[in-house]
Amino acid sequence: MLYPNVEIVQRYPGNPILTPSDMPVAASGIYNSGVVRHNGRYVMLCRVESIDISNYFFVATSDDGYHFTVSPQPIPLPQDEAYRKYTDEMIYDPRITPLEGRYYITFAAHSSYGVRIALMSTQDFETFEWMGFISEPDNRNGVLFPEKIEGLYARLDRPLLQNDQGDIWVSYSPDLIFWGRSECVATHGKHGTWHWQKIGAGAAPIKTDQGWLVIFHAVHILARYHYVYHLGAMLLDPENPARVIARANAPILSPREPYERVGLTSNVAFTSGAVVEDDGEVKIYYGGADTVQCVATARLEDLIRACFER
Known part of the structure; x- marks a missing residue:
């Protein structure tokens, strides 16, 4: 099918907005970061990969959502054996959800046991409360909804299938720790070649009059282990998010740009954060080629329309 040559999402001309050279430590990548508004400022929780392939989370702040200053030290994380056991390989892809007066941060915790979803929270991005691992392996791309649904906390995630494939699921919890009532939301491979391999939720779902707007990543393979990561959009039922109302085809x-096509992992656009402005503009924060942090903008109404028309 052919589509009009109209860009729904516009890249920021100053991309990338953060690069390894902006870091206070020697880094090989800063990307796939979560972003929210807090006390009138933009706060980014950056995934930073050091030159020895260790992973850290740094806080960065901005007045305009484009020019960020990175804190000199990473955030503190637990040092006990129970934490290290399931994070000894890497931590990555933080997503931030404002919920009930706190900011909840989900991220992937990788170890020799597989990958699990981890959870911590904060009120001020200065002190953080570790809450625990909230999935069995192998599961990642977890992100919380910003409000309860039918009295329960809800999250999207992506259990891994064979051959590194996966679909988007929804699960529910009474306490953010124990999860169940899981249902598949959206599958890979049935809506075009651009997500033959796998799909996963990105930023926290955005509540709209039309339903929950989910900006997700989708992967197809050009050749063996040559993945290409795209961004897509879908709308979920506000009361039953296992039901897809509409999904962009x-x-x-x-x-497309060099900073998205060349890096530690070529051909990657991967989002973990989005901010909706009062005027309806959506800032979509995404990692480029697993190396740099980028941002693009779109109108909220255009993203919703794309779910029905694109």
Whole structure:
């Protein structure tokens, strides 16, 4: 199918907004970061990969959402054996959800046991409360909804299938720790070649008059182990997010620019954060080529329309 040559999502001309050279430590990548508004400022929780392939989370702040200053030290994380046991390989892809007066941060915790979803929270991005691991292996791309649904906390996630494939699921919890009532929301491979391999939720779902707007990543393979990561959009039922109301049949953003096509992992656009402004503009924060942090903008109404028309 052919589509009009109209870009729904516009890349920021100053991309990338953060690079390894902006870090206070020697880094090989800063990307796939979560972003929210807090006390009138933009706060980014950055995934930073050091030159020895260790992973850290740094806080960065901005007045305009484009020019960020990175804190000199990473955030403190637990040092006990129970934490290290399931994070000894890497931690990555933080997503932030404002919920009930706190900010809840989900991220992937990787170890020799597999990958699990981890959870911590904060009120001020200065002190953090470790809450625990909230999934069995192998599961990642976990992100919380910003409000309860039918009295329960809800999250999207992506259990891994064979051959590194996976679909988006929804699960529910009474306490944020124990999860169940899981249902598949959206599958890979049935809506075009651009997500043959796997799909996963990105930023926290955005509540709209039309339903929950989910900006997700989708992967197809050009050759063996040559993945290409696109961004897509879908709308979920506000009361039953296992039901997809509408889903864009084409990507809203695909790797095109050099900073998206060349890096530690080529051809990657991967989002973990989005901020909706009062005027309806959506800032979509995404990692480019697993190396740099980027941002793009779109109108909220255009993203919703794309779910029905694109």
